[in-house]
Amino acid sequence: MNSGAHEEPLGDVVRQLAAIAAIRRRLVRRLPQGLGNGSAVLAALAHCGETRLQELAHHMDCDLSVVSRQVAHLEQQGAVTRRANPEDRRSSLVSITPQGRALVDDLVRIHVGLIGAATADWTPQELTTLTTLLERLQGGLSRRAHTAEPGDDAPGRAATGGSPTSLARPARDGAHA
DSSP, X not given: OOHHXXXXXXXXXXXXXXXXXXXXXXXXXXXXXXXXXXHHHHHHHHHHOSEEHHHHHHHHTOOHHHHHHHHHHHHHHTSEEXXXXXXXXXXXXXXXXXXXXXXXHHHHHHHHHHHHHHTTTSOHHHXXXXXXXXXXXXXXXHHHHTTSOTTTTOTTOOTTTOOOOOOOXXXXXXOOO
């Protein structure tokens, strides 16, 4: 496929990902116990284990000040603990508590339920295909994020710095993006 043939389907992918992200933000606001964005910190700590705040921010690809505020909020709730780093007293180590792990388990259950309800009429093969394609997209985006700045070689940009392709095309066939 040449880049012109990719342009419309890629625009469709971007619009669908943006729509899913908007829905996810609405759902995160409805999470129990006012976790909001703190759920991402809990999930990262459940995955990584005890870690330095700086490393947690790096893992989440977030600004240290944002992660620090979220950790402070979660610490007040008893979902995480923070202790001085014995190897470097200037930094602290953050870990998830049993209460925080229970919250992560609840969040996983909630998310699985939401995705399960949204895909109830899908076949197992369709779910496997979606998972495979999402893993492939995530891997490609991750590699790109570590090698270039957004917009470098973007479709729709001329080598001389032309404007990006519009993403504001109306949805087709009654689909909403």
